[in-house]
Amino acid sequence: NAGVTQTPKFRVLKTGQSMTLLCAQDMNHEYMYWYRQDPGMGLRLIHYSVGEGTTAKGEVPDGYNVSRLKKQNFLLGLESAAPSQTSVYFCASTKSGSNEQFFGPGTRLTVL
Amino acid sequence: GQSLEQPSEVTAVEGAIVQINCTYQTSGFYGLSWYQQHDGGAPTFLSYNALDGLEETGRFSSFLSRSDSYGYLLLQELQMKDSASYFCANPSGGYQKVTFGTGTKLQVIP
Numbered sequence: 258n259a260g261v262t263q264t265p266k267f268r269v270l271k272t273g274q275s276m277t278l279l280c281a282q283d284m285n286h287e288y289m290y291w292y293r294q295d296p297g298m299g300l301r302l303i304h305y306s307v308g309e310g311t312t313a314k315g316e317v318p319d320g321y322n323v324s325r326l327k328k329q330n331f332l333l334g335l336e337s338a339a340p341s342q343t344s345v346y347f348c349a350s351t352k353s354g355s356n357e358q359f360f361g362p363g364t365r366l367t368v369l
Numbered sequence: 370g371q372s373l374e375q376p377s378e379v380t381a382v383e384g385a386i387v388q389i390n391c392t393y394q395t396s397g398f399y400g401l402s403w404y405q406q407h408d409g410g411a412p413t414f415l416s417y418n419a420l421d422g423l424e425e426t427g428r429f430s431s432f433l434s435r436s437d438s439y440g441y442l443l444l445q446e447l448q449m450k451d452s453a454s455y456f457c458a459n460p461s462g463g464y465q466k467v468t469f470g471t472g473t474k475l476q477v478i479p
Binding site for chain 2 (some may be wrong): 281290292297298299300301302305316325349356357358359360361362363
């Protein structure tokens with residue numbers, strides 16, 4: 258099992274450009290999450306999904322959109338990137354009823 | 370709202386014991402989790418306390434006191450590889466949302 262994978266690993270964008278981050282998990286987990294992590298700070302929840310076709314806002318959702326068309330995939334979109342979105346983005350998944358989140362390796366995004 | 374506070378940095382000697390504290394204020398509380406994250410890596414799950422008391426997993430133990438809104442992670446027989454950041458986390462809303470603490474960077478020195 259690959260666990261949780263993220264694509265791409267690194268990306269540099271110019272202000273105003275758009276992009277999509279892809280998260281995939283092969284553990285048949287119901288719940289999936291997108292976090293951002295900034296230097297010296299913990300993980301902040303952007304959006305999450307409790308099942309296919311369902312998404313909800315987290316702590317810092319502004320400027321991001323998500324979609325969960327298939328159970329194994331969770332996409333994070335930036336429609337118009339801003340320098341404040343420079344961060345490391347982590348995707349995670351959890352089995353329903355479990356307390357253990359499994360994280361992907363992260364995507365390091367820089368917006369110039 | 371949710372907030373979990375941790376000390377920002379802790380330094381300890383190889384072979385010693387270190388305790389990393391977490392105090393929380395939450396509107397709904399289901400338990401306390403702990404995660405480890407090495408520099409440049411992804412967080413990995415260490416433990417979860419649903420009830421008050423001590424949970425032991427090898428060299429690591431985690432403690433929870435709901436009445437004090439407080440928990441800690443105890444690392445024994447410290448090794449250099451334990452140098453990492455440690456986060457407490459509170460699953461809420463039936464595990465659908467998780468709030469992470471600010472993180473504690475542990476440095477183990479020879």
